[in-house]
Structure formats: C-alpha cells, structure tokens
Amino acid sequence: MAKLMKNPYRTQKIAFSLLILATLLIVVPVGLIIVIIIQKGLPAINWQFISDIPRQGMRSGGIFPAIIGTFYLVTGAIIFALPIGLLAAIYLSEYAKDNLLTRLVKLAIVNLAGVPSVVYGLFGLALFVVFFKFGASILSGSLTLGIMILPIIITTSREALESIPQSFREVSLSLGASKWQTIRHIVLPNAIPGILTGTILGLGRAAGETAPILFTVAAFYLPQLPNSIFDQAMALPYHLYVISTQVPNVDEKIRYGTALVLLALVLFMNLVAIIIRYRFRKKKKW
C-alpha cells in the first residue's frame, strides 16, 4: 500500500476504477431488474389482462379493479395534496420571513418526508378509519396518501417558485399590482412546469406505495368496482403483494405481469416528470 501511494497516478487509476465499479454495481442490477420484469411480464400482458376482473381466486383473469382502484386513490390524493402543497409552497417562497416559524415549517416538511410509510398507514387507520369513522375506504386511503406526498409537492413547487427571478416580481409590483396579483399572474404561470413535475412525482409515489393503504383502503379480493368513495378498493401494489405472498400457486406470469404494469405506470410518470424538468431548464427565459 505504501508503495502504491508513492505513485499518485497509479493510485488515481485504482481509485477511479473502484468508483466506476461502484457505479456499475448500482446500474447493472437495476438494469437487470427492469429487463427481467419486462421480459417475463410482457407475455402476460394482453387486453384481457388489463380489462378483466381477477378470476379463480386471482389465479387467472385480469387486474382491472386494481388498476381502477389505484387510479381513484391517486386522483383523490392529488385533489387533497395539490392545493395545500401549492399554497404552502407559495407561503414559503413568497411570504415566509426568516424566522423561527419558517424554520419549524421547513423542519416539519423534512420530517413528513421521512416518516416511514407504514407509520402513515397507522396514522390513517387511527385518524380517518377509526376516529372519523370513514372505515376502510377510498376516502381514507386517498387522504393518507395525500398527506404522504405533501412534502414532495411542497419541495418541488417551492423550488420552481424560487427560481423565478426577483426582478419579475419587482416589475409587476412597480406597475401597481398587488402582491397576490403578482403571484397569480407573474410568478405562478412561470412556475407551472416545475409545479407539474412535483405533481407527477407525487402521483407516481402515491401509485406505488403499499404500506399506507394496507389498513386504510386495500381490499384483498374485490371482483366488482367501487361505487363511492366510502367503498373499499383493490390497488395495484397491494394486489402484487397479495398474489406474490398470500395466494399459493399463482402463475408466475400473472405476478410478473402485475409487477410490469405497476412498474411501467410509476416509471412512466417519473420519466415524464424528468423530461418536463429537463426541457424547462433548457428553455428558461432568464
């Protein structure tokens, strides 16, 4: 080792090779995971799989109710989280002064982002299911997921709002616009791509999480579609969990197919978010 250290260029070569190795150790397994799921899941995907209800104790048929359930949950979560998250982001970027309250708000956001997903599940159970008596329902699940994705929406929206140059606001104010008019007509329109990115990332996260919906909404097996927000529903991630651990002898094809649909849904949303952000950064007018 001492001898090696004497030649800094050889040390550098060894060190850089190790760094490349570290990168490959992340990239290759991830690539493999995605390739395996696509390769083994694709044969299961057909119109019937997407549009049919599960049959024979989930050993055949399709995953339509799970897709619809996830769609309802995600929509509900975003209806709840987007307005609150956006207004909170406006507060932090436009109104908050550098004081203790702001510091506490930021700390609270960091903590909300770090609360384990299963703890959100417990919270949803205690507050929405038991205390408010919503029962295990789409409403309870959506609200739980909504609170969970709040930090994502706040952080990304705030970043978008803060990237708008101060001069935009000053011009608008100097023309006699009020603070809210400035935010409404100058700041918000320019920040829309960033807000959209945050929203889509939040949607993706809500679609993929299982633990928060375990006790607040998820139905083990429900061959019909929910009729109201007070009904239980199936959901894609929970369905994948159920058919891979709770139901014996499910055809591997169906498991992989379900995993593929879920993975494709979530990765597609993230890809869209990444593309919007990338183009937004490139096209910035300032």
Added chain:
Amino acid sequence: MRRFKEFIIEKLILVCGVASIFFVVLIFLFLAKEGLAVIKTVSPFKFLFGKSWYPISEPAQLGILPLILGSLLVTLGAAIISVPIGVGCAIYIAEIAPVKLKEILKAGIEMLAAIPSVVLGFIGMITLAPLVKNIFHLPTGLTALSGSIMLAFMAMPTIVSIAEDALYSVPKNYKEGAFALGATHWQTIWRVMLPAASSGIVAAVMLGIGRVIGETMAVMMITGNAAVIPKSIFVPVRTLTATIAAEMGEAVVGSEHYFALFAIGIVLFVISFAINVTADLFLHKRQ
C-alpha cells in the same frame, strides 16, 4: 372587495403554510393516543427490552427487542453495502463522468428511487432469495442478508443524490487551488473535496439509513418474518415495520395487540424524527 379577497387568500396561504407542522403534530398525537395505552399491559422498559413477542398468546408477551434487533441487523447490513457503493457512485457522477453520461446516470438513479418497494420485494423474493439460499447453503433464502442487499438498493438513490449535491456545492476554487498546487485529480477528491463535503455526505448516509429503517414492503417480503432474536445474518428476522404491516390486519381495534402495534409506530416515528432532524442540522452546517 378586492382587498377583502386578497386578505382571505393570504390567510389561506398562511394556513396551508403551517399545515405541515399541523400534520406532523397530528401524526404524533394519534400514534400516542393509540400507542401509549400499551402501558396498561406492559411497562415501557419491558416493552422495549422484552425478549419475546407473542402478541396473541394468553397472556400476551409484548417485548419488541427481537424486532428492534431485526431492524438494526438488516439496517446495518444495508448500510455496509450501500454507503461505500453510494458514495463512490456519487463521486463518479459529480467528478468524473462526462456531462452526457452524468445526466443519464442521474435520471437512472432517480428511476431507481421511484421503483415501488413492493416490486423490489417481489423481484428479490424470486431472484435474490434463491441465490442467497444456494450460495450459502441455507435452509431458506428469506434471511436478514437478502433483506440487507435489497434494502441497500433502496438507500442508494438517497445517498447518491444527496452526496452528489454536497460534492457539487463545494466551491470551485478549492479544487482549482489543489490543482494549482500540483495535486492529481484523485488527490484533490480525497484530500480536498471529500473533507469539504463531509457534513453533506454524513447527512446523505443518515437519510439513506432513515429510508432503510422505515422501509416496509420489501423487507416484509424477503426477510422471512421470524420474530426471534437473530443470531446471525443468515437467519430469518422480522423488523419493526414488517411487524406492523403483517399483524395490523388481524389485530382487533382496541385490543392490547392493536395498542402495541401503535407503540411500535411511536418508536419508528421517534427514530425517523431523530434521524431527520440530525441530518437536517448537518445539511445546514454546510451552508
């Protein structure tokens, strides 16, 4: 009239602004409301350090030490795997990779962070677990080791992106100064960049570990779920999170089992709170 409208809107913005504090307090209150009732059955000391978890036997034994040790073991394993790989990858992305590759790698890492944990659990169950079983000649592949490997992949995106951020924000003239003194690129990274970014990297590692401790689905699917004190990394274990997820479905609302699971929730909440506050301090030290 417009004045009034703006007044309402600004008040609404203020309310939403502090909503995050409200939700954190609300989460804690409701965990406490349900969880603290467990004291009626078992003392806090016996709850945390009791060696057996048999929640439905008569009388119920509610000691979560095996679960705490299970979580610690899996987390330690995941940290040993993910910290060197994650920090290494962060250095590669921040310092060495060409610009194009850098963008692709960063998007790729973000994608990894987005893969739902139930999907990782599923793929780990049918590919990784048999592999671990065969390599180490174990009776089952659903062990703490498999859990650690899978969880390492969930910690890596957090570690990579925050550590990369920390390296990126080291002032340029530090690096130029080192180069001007004749240091090689690696010497600059090792002696200048890493020390300068150290508090950000510590925060990255802590937040990665926080993600691992709180992870539920993947860990429940591949660690084998045996609530006994683990003697090695090659045996099945059960973590705090998996216990809640696996047992809450059967626990009767208002039973001591139900209260005990919420008490585990309090433990998890306190751990994640401590980790996040400390990591936040480290992140702000940097600025």
